[in-house]
Amino acid sequence: MAIMRYAEALNAALREAMTADPSVFLFGEDVADYGGVFKVSRGLREAFGDRVRDTPISEQTLAAMAVSASMTGLRPVLEIMYADFMPLTLDALVNQASVYGYVWGDEITLPFVIRTQGGGGLGTGAQHAKSLDSFVAHIPGLKVVAPVTPADAKGLLLAAIQDPHPVIVLEHKRLYNTRAEVPDDQGPVPLGRARVARDGSDVSLIATSRMVVEAEAAADRLAESGISAEVLDLRTLRPLDVEAIVRSVAKTRHAVVINEDWGFCGYAAELSATIMEHAFDDLDAPVERVATRDMPIPFAESLETAVIPDADVITAAALRALA
Amino acid sequence: MAIMRYAEALNAALREAMTADPSVFLFGEDVADYGGVFKVSRGLREAFGDRVRDTPISEQTLAAMAVSASMTGLRPVLEIMYADFMPLTLDALVNQASVYGYVWGDEITLPFVIRTQGGGGLGTGAQHAKSLDSFVAHIPGLKVVAPVTPADAKGLLLAAIQDPHPVIVLEHKRLYNTRAEVPDDQGPVPLGRARVARDGSDVSLIATSRMVVEAEAAADRLAESGISAEVLDLRTLRPLDVEAIVRSVAKTRHAVVINEDWGFCGYAAELSATIMEHAFDDLDAPVERVATRDMPIPFAESLETAVIPDADVITAAALRALA
């Protein structure tokens, strides 16, 4: 058992996957010689040579190439530097990968991975701080994961690379330097299974990505008021572990859903609708939705903190749900 | 009062707007000499010359140009031939229009319109039949409308062109040839106001775009079983007329939300979440969500009809809600 940074755990997954399977290929802007702007691919160019490549700034084409290369034997892992640039990949995802995975479904597989990172809080401005989760979670045929712990970062990325279908890995810029234990033999974490980050009985805080960290902080605060909050880390955004959600809500009868993308038509809306459909009778109060304010993310700290949700906002939502 | 086709009503709006305001500029693929593949811009090249232009196939740049031209005095109306190509415009919308509308908000306006059309049912295949409503409805600073009647087609497009903010107009390929009365003096229809397409008291069928037509057919069927269904045509997807929804649900206590985009993380999810938040106590049963099956749209008729919702599916959902 080693203590690892989240970025190191991702690096370990890439290294293991590339060692085990010569068809795994890594590409993206600055991923090779520099090792990635978040250092996730550090050392891989040295270890795997031309299987790790720096690319021109051509996200649209790179994504389309990942799709087609994956249909012809390669297992491409493409890094899109910021989730804000994911719109440039959407044609490749919604009009290519999704479509071919269905129309030729039995004759091909599409084992490619796109890794990207989103999230605000570091003053990177409106074009480098978004979490555009719902754009990808909306697309048939894709899987979408968002690891929070270093162990899951390693395990979900390993599983993503092994999966025969496209997987989008949503990392978070504020998690790369977090540290925690990663079992030495950490293998793939099954896609589609949520993780109970904390047991509780009064309210379910159902969260994704770094919002799990904020939800845990909120649970601490709620505990001070004698409220027992369960924190569910969804880990996989698509396919969604509906059972885990229903199990938790059936127990607590109150839910707060939390996602760092915008709320309107966002991933948090899906969570609320899912609970509506699968656990309506279990609810004692309407589900509270917590998300980034529906507006661009401002630069200045005093503005950005007012826009991106945190433990305070989650705590308040939980108290409303329980009121 | 004249009977007009939906496409003619749109044409009338464009003609009026271009006559009234010399800064209105129309561009897109095949919109000029040919008058648009759906004939919406027929005759406008002849009437307005170089203010109507055919373009190269460069959706990404055209959308970005619409954004920036609108900040410097033009009122561009861009036609994107199929909603399936809207992913190519998303960088311009989510990273440009949305952002500049906020960071420079007081110093500029962004009076551009993107018209596109979505929807299935005509055997156009997986890359030409989607309704990617949620991609645009998710973006702060945009407005999104989806007219169903010819009168609203004219009125909403007029309002869209006059609006100082970006407006996305979602038309439907199966509506262009529908006919109905359009008042001679049909002016702009205010954005953000739903329309009660049919009064009812037992269940609210809350729908968008051509799904309103299917909902009305479902209401007919339900009426045969003595069930009074209210049909709400949202008309504007963003900003959403929450009041109209709440008013209807408070009356009927049962709701079906219907949208032709995919369900998961789609616009219908937002509607369900909105009802959760604003009318939970009014509900006697969980909101039923009706949407296109979460999979690519197949070509063959026997497959496509199994994927896109119709009056049967809506009727069944209403009966489930009332069960």
Added chain:
Amino acid sequence: MTPKPALPHNSPSIDEHLEMHRRMVVTRELERQLGALHKAGVTRGPIHRCDGQEAVGVGATGALEDRDCVTTTHRGHAVYIGKGLAPRRILAEILGRETGYNGGRAGHMLIGSPVHGMMGGNAIVGASIPAATGMALSAQVLGEDRIALATFGDGAAQTGICHESMNIAALWKLPVVFLLEHNEYGLTAHASTQSSVADLYIRAAGHGMPGEQIDGNDVVAVFQAVARAAARARRGDGPSLIEARTYRMEGFSTSDVGGYQSDEDLARWRARDPITLSRAVLVEALGEDRVMDVERAAAETVAAAAEAAQADPPPHFVPHAPSDPRAFATEGR
């Protein structure tokens, strides 16, 4: 097609030419059948014909190996036939039958048959270009001796992904051939309203790759140019751009009401019909009977295929498990 000699050859043998001729006729007949079926109201959705352009798709695929991958556009019939797909299953797919190459899921514009290296028609203009580029990347990284060929139109040449793909392919010396099928129109708009330059092959220089313009109505010329470019790609010397000049004789699609193509242009190009040009050479070499027999057999094959395909059953709907957004339904516990 007869097996290729071990060394790349740059001109088709006379047998190869005859086979390409047959494929052009099959394509033409297949589209005639589709035209008639459309008129009879038994097709669904738009259909894009390549009448008058058959030499491009057929000549190009004729110069490839079976294992090579090809991507094409919404107007891909010649490429489907050139890659060896069966008319019966193409027609069945276009008619939405269970027996179609993709069980009626794909329809006219998305036909793919990975076993044939036919990696898809594509109804997103330009998308065939990065698609082939990615397939070339996979061949390069995996060290496999296969190349990829993208066919795309003069309209598609204006898309950003065309430029991005060429840059990446040239930078990495990917084994890909860019075959630009210039038929003077993108939908109903003439190339002069879409492209800032009349000759598109010159853009190759901006990516440091060879570019040439050829007669796209001469199936042998197309074969030769693609064979050269393919050999270059196979040698590891990287991509090439070939601009094949041709002309679209039919409207854009079955939905096109036409009227914007000049009679003079149509007459001029009709005189240069690729099948007529090819026939003249073959008749000279092999005699009229041999050529006519091949043409007749081709037409009969297609007519039979059309009849059979129409009798085929429509597909039954099956949900697509990998698209299911909810885990419990797809994965179980």
Added chain:
Amino acid sequence: MTPKPALPHNSPSIDEHLEMHRRMVVTRELERQLGALHKAGVTRGPIHRCDGQEAVGVGATGALEDRDCVTTTHRGHAVYIGKGLAPRRILAEILGRETGYNGGRAGHMLIGSPVHGMMGGNAIVGASIPAATGMALSAQVLGEDRIALATFGDGAAQTGICHESMNIAALWKLPVVFLLEHNEYGLTAHASTQSSVADLYIRAAGHGMPGEQIDGNDVVAVFQAVARAAARARRGDGPSLIEARTYRMEGFSTSDVGGYQSDEDLARWRARDPITLSRAVLVEALGEDRVMDVERAAAETVAAAAEAAQADPPPHFVPHAPSDPRAFATEGR
């Protein structure tokens, strides 16, 4: 800047040169202040310096009229200063203060001041290119006598939108100037790993527009080239591509750990520092005292601006009404 003579002039007067020199010094000083503030831990997010590249943004904007629109990148300080923005309000924006050009909403990469025709930094690589193209379209359609200029990097030149924009601009003869600031790097990757060709101006030929390569460290050369291209655009003759060769002396941004730029390259380019080059010419013409006075005053202005900006208050949060997705909240009844 002194008002321009009625006819476009292709060389700066000595006063104009001195003013451009001053602006280069202001830019350099502003970035030195930012560097120091970053070290002191009082900045937020990444900051991209244009040390050694000041001549490009300053020379280009020097050749424009006030009403002309300019778009730039994440590395736009020279352009902000060149377009006449005040250092105090630039610094305040970068420090996230209420008094910044955009009230702290924009930050370092998105500063815009429409009244100055400064239509934004842009942190999406390549986005400045269609942005300027669209502004040129609006000038053309509205019949307004203004042009637009896009500055963008060698990395941005590889994006599809660069190609699409050039095609459209050339096709429609839009009044736009494409100024490619080639500093040899895109982030940490050398141009040779990103571009299939070493000289990017040659791509202009693929769009039938003039392209030229110039010394981007010579502020007068930049002024002259942009003045020519601007005059052409204003005449209605369409766009031009100018590739200004320069070199990035600092790392990619404040987050860059460096180490990939060679000492020889750095030394070679340091010897060609644009301020040093410009100073030599001016000292020759105007005498050392005059030039030094201007430089000293520039440094003092910036130092005072930095101090003032730091004392400015942070902004108060106000929700953005037009973004509200719910009608009743924004529109009322």
